[in-house]
Amino acid sequence: MIDVTLLGTAGMVPLKNRWLTSLYLYEGGRAVLVDCGEGTQIALSEAGCRLKPIDTICLTHFHADHVAGIAGLLLSMGNAGRTEDVTVIGPPGIASILQCLLVIAAPPFRVIAVEADDSGEEVLRSGNLSIRPFPVKHVVPCFGYQFTLPRHPKFLPEKAEALGIPRKVWKLLQAGESLKLGDRVIRPEEVSGPERRGLKLVYSTDTRPVPILSEMGREADLMILEGQYEDDTKLAKAKEWGHMTFPEAARLARNAGAKELWLTHFSQALKHPEDYADNAASIFPNTVVGRDGMHKTLNFTEEK
């Protein structure tokens, strides 16, 4: 399972009652944070998300509203007792940007910079969670992120029995390890069912609606996309500033065949984004207009 918390829903400017957009994913004792604007460490605290397990921070792009909180967060992670390395993934140039931002902070752990590239391939794993950045289209270089959690195939006791494997070593095979039985090596695939569907989540803000978003979000359990503007009357602005409208995000989720869509990164002018939910839901019914601190656990679905 992946625990998903949307920490904030503001775009550009942190407001009194709306934190800047960022995401906290928790899986298997480790956490990944996507973006870290001014105030994100307070949003984490308000949402009850622990700082210490964060081992990876993914940055979409280098605008202050997505990055300016990183020095304070890393210091607070140190105060929370973290001593292990933290990896920060971001667009090319991340190493020098990080070096600059950390002139005012010296956390008690190494901070490792990893550059995202345009390949759409895995750049890193946080525990079992696979992280794939992919390029989107903003006014500066910007990346979306796909997170996937693979699921082990089902262990089939009847196959293990047929091969004469003693019960006491089944747990090794169940954990995905091979074992030696006399002269034979038994691989887990020999006692497992077919590949099973894992979990997939796609996150992207600060972009025009580019086809790669639907490709990376193919049958995703959850897509979290920006809805900077409520409707297509704001299309000229959206194009000028490299953002999306509610209907544009909904069409991407529909094209992807995703299960659910959360909207976030609302313009400061959009006081009550929930009033415009239908602008997206009429296109992609399972749309949720994001709220700060919104939380969901994504679980593996049972096979039919």
Added chain:
Amino acid sequence: MIDVTLLGTAGMVPLKNRWLTSLYLYEGGRAVLVDCGEGTQIALSEAGCRLKPIDTICLTHFHADHVAGIAGLLLSMGNAGRTEDVTVIGPPGIASILQCLLVIAAPPFRVIAVEADDSGEEVLRSGNLSIRPFPVKHVVPCFGYQFTLPRHPKFLPEKAEALGIPRKVWKLLQAGESLKLGDRVIRPEEVSGPERRGLKLVYSTDTRPVPILSEMGREADLMILEGQYEDDTKLAKAKEWGHMTFPEAARLARNAGAKELWLTHFSQALKHPEDYADNAASIFPNTVVGRDGMHKTLNFTEEK
């Protein structure tokens, strides 16, 4: 008059209900901000302080909790319509630190760096407000700030009449300008009373109690000092980390002969600083334990 707003009272870490310590001074249509930690732009908005008039930002030192909000603030000042230069005063190295912090922000105005030095002399005026940084004692180079607003001497109509100056040109002399009357140059001093007391405010956090604080705060209308720890049982910690206790701050205000003391920059562990007011007030009675958004107008006092 100087409008004084204490924007936050937290030290080190911004809390859900306590912004990081910073100060907003408003005088004659211009504003000065002292320190700008993560979230200060939201604290300004909550306290009803306008961003656009800020023409000077004074930084005490380069720790994240005093500086990390500057990129976001400058962007929001641009959004609020500011196009005029902004000056940032800070410890030596301020120019390169600013250049680093602004890699994630490009405000639509010039940002000018000014280095504070150890002289205790005026480095800048914001309108009529004179700004004097002075060195204090923290774990890194750190400055306190003295702000003074001079007061014009009283205009004496009887002297103007005695000199035969026509009433219609009095306002020039009242505004401090000289004027030519026939062959004579009349200087404002000739028609004015003695020098009058102006206003003085001293602000300092992140320091041990050094004598310069009382010197710069001599007879100040207001001293705003840190009270990181509530009592002297925390003296070892205060010495280790370069901070002050409530009694230490109170002794400085007493030694300075100041009119009033505000305490701020409270440790995260100090949940209810107001419970410890007596630890300072028993030494310096006119002590106020700071609260976020606290406001006061300092007015010129009438001469006896």
